[in-house]
Amino acid sequence: MTTGFNRRGFLATTGAVAGGLAFLGPRKLMAQEGGTLRFALSTFPPTFDAWTSGGTAAGTIKLMMHRGLVSYGSDGMLRGELAESWDVDDEGAWVFKLRDATWHDGSPVTAEDVAWTVSEVQKPDSAAYMQGQFARITTVETPDDKTVRMVTAEPLAVLPGWFAHYHMPILKKGEAPDTKIGSGPFMLDKVDRGVSISLKAYDGYYKEGLPKLAGIEATVYADENLRVAALEAGDVDLAEYVPWQAMAQIDENENLRLDGVDGPFMYLTFNGSRAPFDNPLVRRAVAHAIKREDIVQAAFYGRGGALEHLPITEQSEFFNPDLANSWNYDPEKAMALLAEAGYPDGFDCVMLATAQYGMHQSTAEVCQAYLSMVGINATLDLPEWATRVKKGNEGQFDLAVMGTTADNNDPDGLGNVLDGSLPANFSRSYGLETPEISELFAKGRATFDSEERKAIYKQLEEVAIETTPIAGLAWRSQGYGMKASVTGFTNLPGQLTFYSGITLEETVLG
Numbered sequence: 001m002t003t004g005f006n007r008r009g010f011l012a013t014t015g016a017v018a019g020g021l022a023f024l025g026p027r028k029l030m031a032q033e034g035g036t037l038r039f040a041l042s043t044f045p046p047t048f049d050a051w052t053s054g055g056t057a058a059g060t061i062k063l064m065m066h067r068g069l070v071s072y073g074s075d076g077m078l079r080g081e082l083a084e085s086w087d088v089d090d091e092g093a094w095v096f097k098l099r100d101a102t103w104h105d106g107s108p109v110t111a112e113d114v115a116w117t118v119s120e121v122q123k124p125d126s127a128a129y130m131q132g133q134f135a136r137i138t139t140v141e142t143p144d145d146k147t148v149r150m151v152t153a154e155p156l157a158v159l160p161g162w163f164a165h166y167h168m169p170i171l172k173k174g175e176a177p178d179t180k181i182g183s184g185p186f187m188l189d190k191v192d193r194g195v196s197i198s199l200k201a202y203d204g205y206y207k208e209g210l211p212k213l214a215g216i217e218a219t220v221y222a223d224e225n226l227r228v229a230a231l232e233a234g235d236v237d238l239a240e241y242v243p244w245q246a247m248a249q250i251d252e253n254e255n256l257r258l259d260g261v262d263g264p265f266m267y268l269t270f271n272g273s274r275a276p277f278d279n280p281l282v283r284r285a286v287a288h289a290i291k292r293e294d295i296v297q298a299a300f301y302g303r304g305g306a307l308e309h310l311p312i313t314e315q316s317e318f319f320n321p322d323l324a325n326s327w328n329y330d331p332e333k334a335m336a337l338l339a340e341a342g343y344p345d346g347f348d349c350v351m352l353a354t355a356q357y358g359m360h361q362s363t364a365e366v367c368q369a370y371l372s373m374v375g376i377n378a379t380l381d382l383p384e385w386a387t388r389v390k391k392g393n394e395g396q397f398d399l400a401v402m403g404t405t406a407d408n409n410d411p412d413g414l415g416n417v418l419d420g421s422l423p424a425n426f427s428r429s430y431g432l433e434t435p436e437i438s439e440l441f442a443k444g445r446a447t448f449d450s451e452e453r454k455a456i457y458k459q460l461e462e463v464a465i466e467t468t469p470i471a472g473l474a475w476r477s478q479g480y481g482m483k484a485s486v487t488g489f490t491n492l493p494g495q496l497t498f499y500s501g502i503t504l505e506e507t508v509l510g
Contacts, residue, residue, distance in 0.1 A: 034201075034211070034212045034213040034214050034508060034509060035213060035214055035509045036213065036214055036215040036216065036217055037213050037215070037216045037217070037237050037238060037486075037504070037507060037509060038216075038217050038219065038235070038236040038237045038238070039060075039216055039217065039218040039219070039236065039237070039238050039239075039240075039504075040218075040219060040221045040227045040230055040231065040236040040238065040239035040240065041057045041060070041061075041197075041218050041219065041220045041221070041240065042056070042057050042220075042221070042222065042224070042227065042240055042241040042356075042357070043055065043057045043220060043222055043356060043385045043386075044057070044193070044194045044195070044197075044220045044222075044386075045057055045058035045061055045197075046058065046385070046386040046389055046390075047178070048061070048178040049127070049177040049178050050062060050066055050167075050169050050171055050177050050178070050179070050182075051120075051121050051126065051127075051128035051129060051130065051131075051167055051168065051169075051177055052127050052128065052129060052167070052177065053129040053167055053425060053426070053427065054389065055385065055389065056240065056241070056498045057240070059166040059167065059498055059499075059501065060166075060218075060240065060498075060500075060501035060504075061197060061218065061501075062166050062167070062169060062501075063166050063184070063499070063501035063502050063504065064184060064185065064186040064199050064216060064218075064501060064504055065169075065180075065182035065184045065186060065187070065188055065199065066169030066170075066171070066182040066183065066184045067081045067082055067101075067169060067170065067182070067183045067184045068081055068082065068163045068164060068165070068166075068168050068169050068170055069081060069082050069083040069086070069096055069114065069160070069163035069164075069170060070083055070086070070160055070161075070163050070164045071164050071499070071502050072164055072408075072492060072496050072499050072502065074490040074492060074503055075493075076409065076492055076493040076494065076496055078160060078161060078164060080099070082098055082099065082101050082109055082114075082170055082183060082206075083096040083097060083098055083099070083148075083163075084097055084098065084099040085097045086160050089149070091151075092152075092155060093149050093150055093151045093152070094149070094150045094152070094156070094159050094160065095147065095148070095149050095150075096114070096147070096148045096149075096150070097146060097147060098110070098111060098114070098145075098146045098147070098148065099206060100206065101183050101206040102183065102204045102206070103172045103181050103182070103183055104180070104181045104182055104183070104187045104202055104204075105172075105181055106204060107172070108145075109170065109172075109183055110142075110145045110146075110173075111142035111143075111144065111145055111146060111147055111148045112142055112145070112173055113170055113171070113172055113173045114140070114142075114148045114170055115140040115141075115142050115148060116171075116173040116174070117170045117171050117173075118134060118137060118140050118150070119140070120171075120177075121134045121168070122134045122135055122137070127423075128167070128168075129165070129167035129168070129416075129425065130162055130165060130167060130168050131422075131423055132419075132421065132422035132423050133162050133415070133422070134162070136152055136153060136154070136156060137150050137151070137152055137159075138151050138152060138153050139151040154442070154445075154446050155445075155446045155447075155448075156445055156446065157445055157446065157447065157448050158410060158412045158445050161407075161408050161410065161412070161413075164408070164499075165407055165408075166498070166499055166501070166502075169182065169183075169184075170183065183206075184202070184205070184505075185201065185202055185205045185207070185210055185211035185504070185505040186199035186200065186201060186202060186211060186213075186215065186216060186504075187199060187200055187201075187202045189215070194220065195219070195220060196217065196218060196219045196220065197217075197218045198215065198216075198217055198218075199215055199216045199217075199218070200214065200215040201213060201214050201215055205505075207505065210505045210506065211504070211505040211506075211507075212488065212505075212506060212507065212508045213504070213507060213508070213509065216504065219236065221236075221239070222356055222384075224241065224243040224246075224357070224358055225243070225246075227239050227241070227242075227243075228242065228243065228246040228249075228250070228481070231250070231256065231481050231482075231483075232249075232250075232253065232256070234483075237482060237483050237486055237509060238480065238481070238482040238483070238486055238489060238507075239480065239481045239482070240480055241357070241478075241479075242258060242260070242479035242480065242481040243358055243359075244299070244300040244301040244303050244304075244359065244476070244477070244479075245301050246481075247260065247301070247303060247477070247479055248301075250479075250481045254484065255483065255484055256481055256482065256483060256484060257481070257482050257483070257484045257486070258479050258480075258481055259479065259480045259481075259482070259489070259490070259491040260303070260477045260478060260479035260480075260491065261477065261478055261491050261492070261493055261494065261497050262304070262305075262313075262475055262476070262477050262478075262494070263313070263405055263475075263478060263493070263494040263495045263496070263497050264403060264404060264405045264475075264476050264478045264495075264497060264498075265307055265311040265403065265404070265405070265472065265473070265474065265475050265476065266295065266299070266307070266359070266363050266401065266402070266403045266472075266473040266474045266476060267307070267311070267401075267402055267403075267417065267470045267471060267472050267473050268286060268287075268367065268399050268400065268401060268402070268470060268471040268473060269392070269399065269400045269402050269417075269426075269427075269428060269429040269430070269470055270283050270286075270398075270399050270400075270429045270430075270432060270468075270469075270470075271395055271397055271398050271399065271400075271429070271430045271431060271432075272420075272429050272430065272431045272432025272433070272469075273395055273430060273431025273432075274398075274431075276341070276343060276347055276349070277349075277398060277399060277429075277432075278431075278432075279341045279342075280466070280467045280468055281337045281338070281340050281341035282337070282338065282341045282343065283467075283468035283469075283471065284327075284337055284466070284467075284468045285333075285334040285335070285337035285338045285341065285374065285376075286334070286371065286376065286399065286468075286471055287327040287468050287471035287472075288327060288328065288329065288330045288331070288333045288334040288337065289329075289331055289334035289370050289371055289373070289374045289376070290329065290366070290367055290370040290371070290471075290473065291329040291366075291370055292306035292307060292308060292329065292473055292474050293306055294366050294370075295362075295363050295366045295367070295473055295474045296474050296475075296476075298362045298363075298365070298366050299358070299359040299362035299363045299366070299474070299476070300359065300474065300476045300477065303476065303477040304474050304475045304476040304477055305474065305475045306474060306475075307472035307473055307474050307475050308324065308325045308326060308327040308328050308329075308472060309323050309324050309325070309326050309327060309461065309465060309472060310323075310414065310418075310461050310464055310465070310472060311406060311414065311417075311472055311475070311495075312411065312414075312457075312461070313475075313494065315494075316409070316411075317450070317454065318411050318453075318454055318457050318458075320458050320461060323458075323461055323462065323465060326465040327465065327468075327471060327472060331370075331373060331374055334374045335374050335375070338374065338375065338376075343375070345375060346374065346375020346376050346377065347375070347376060347377070348377045348378075348379070349376065349377070349378050349379070349398035349399060350378065350379050350380075350381050350397055350398045350399075351364055351367065351368060351378040351379065351380050351381065351397070351398065351399050351400065351401065352381045352388060352391055352392065352396070352397035352398075352399070352400035352401070353380060353381070353382055353388070353400065353401040354382055354383060354384065354385050354388040355382040355383075355384070356384045356385040356388075357385070357403075359403065359476065360388075360401050360403060361380075361382055363401050363403070363473060363474070364380055364382070364401045365380070367401065367473070368380060378398075378399070381397065388426070389426050390426075391426075392425075392426025392427075392430070393424055393425060393426045394424075395424065395430035395431055397430070400426075401473075402417075402426070402427060402470075403476070404416075404417065404427050404498075405494075405495040405496070405497060405498055406495040407495070408495060408496060409493075409494050409495050409496065411444065411453075411457040411460070412441065412444055412445055413495060415441050416428065417470055418434065418437055418441075418464060418469055418470065419434060419437060419438050419441050420432050420433045420434035420435075420437070420438060420469060421433070421434070421435075421438040428469075428470075429469050429470060432469055434464075434467065434469050436463045436467070437460055437463055437464060437467075437469065440456055440457070440459055440460040440463065441460065443456050444456045444457055444460070478491070478497045478498075479491070480500065483510070484510075485509065485510025486507065486508070486509060486510060487507070487508045487510060488503065488506040488507040488508045489503050489504065489506075489507040490503045
């Protein structure tokens with residue numbers, strides 16, 4: 001296959017850099033001298049399956065145990081992990097060169113492990129988060145133990161970024177998806193289901209001098225107020241998901257530090273497999289029925305902003321200012337769309353959210369209030385997070401509140417919330433096909449020229465606004481709270497905030 005694309009130009013526009021691992025000091029400084037970090041998790045992972053989506057807390061645990069071919073550095077740039085370099089060969093295939101790394105049982109990470117991982121993820125019944133994307137890889141060749149060559153049916157400019165996702169670690173050939181054997185900086189030591197997870201440093205980790213901690217004790221504080229209280233009392237050193245009502249008090253506490261970034265967003269998903277949300281007019285009516293500013297105030301105490309288009313930030317080169325308010329608050333337009341769709345008197349429905357995260361519940365309550373004003377009477381369903389995930393995956397809802405990030409800062413990363421050709425997942429609308437959008441995502445992935453990609457993704461956004469496969473609601477600040485003496489942990493920028501667990505390998509207790 002000859003693609004003719006220019007990889008160097010693409011890498012220059014995305015900031016991707018092959019290799020470039022920073023080795024931080026001699027091995028003698030590591031780990032066992034670093035103490036055990038007490039980490040406050042927002043929820044117990046609903047699954048330990050490495051390739052299955054289970055939310056942010058599950059992703060953070062994976063980033064302690066596992067590594068992919070690549071990852072993101074604290075500057076948000078792509079960097080090598082198990083792969084020390086990658087490039088496109090003359091026939092258009094991606095070629096990854098592996099570094100010397102070992103599994104937690106001491107055996108070497110090989111090209112065969114990578115090829116096996118790809119084949120397992122590709123299986124139709126794998127339930128892997130990236131199964132749909134990986135179906136586009138036609139052949140994986142292993143010319144030697146350190147070389148992996150991936151052939152694709154069409155050019156795939158974004159393929160290396162897929163291997164950076166925290167739901168896409170490489171596993172040892174033959175291991176179960178929930179294996180304890182990884183290649184990351186920490187080894188799973190003990191699990192007290194529903195309560196805590198203990199990890200200890202892996203002294204064979206491939207980055208010299210890392211990790212700097214002897215271990216991590218991750219304890220579940222599902223109640224967000226208790227999570228903050230534990231941080232303030234000194235019972236934990238680092239806490240994820242700082243609730244927005246507590247951000248100011250952490251900011252003002254000289255013993256603590258808040259690291260927050262804008263990037264995650266809230267939105268509504270729809271069950272497109274049944275009426276009335278199989279109708280794009282109804283979905284667009286919902287998008288025009290809700291006043292976003294009230295969500296920002298009620299759920300995020302003003303630490304965010306209205307989102308009236310697709311979640312593409314103003315800082316992105318792909319931002320389109322002429323589309324920024326396309327889903328503006330316009331109740332009269334919403335009612336007109338409902339009438340055009342055949343629902344002049346509205347209808348009853350069930351809105352799925354969760355009471356485990358206050359932001360989800362508050363967002364749902366504001367949406368419920370505004371929808372009622374145009375005749376849509378939504379009954380709230382607020383189970384705990386694991387059940388919310390299950391119901392979302394199985395389509396047990398009419399419309400649902402969701403909050404997440406894109407897979408990365410590239411528009412292709414929005415596929416996880418928009419592309420209806422991908423397998424069912426709670427982060428996307430259920431049973432809602434998006435043929436035009438799927439086609440434009442494919443076109444964007446196959447294009448290396450920056451200006452051409454901008455035009456493609458603008459067209460995609462126009463189609464999405466018209467057909468409304470999701471309804472954007474609000475940007476939100478995402479915060480980690482920690483003791484002021486904790487260093488090395490970084491909240492990654494923009495849409496990458498949920499990848500921040502990767503920096504636990506560099507974290508130090510002061």
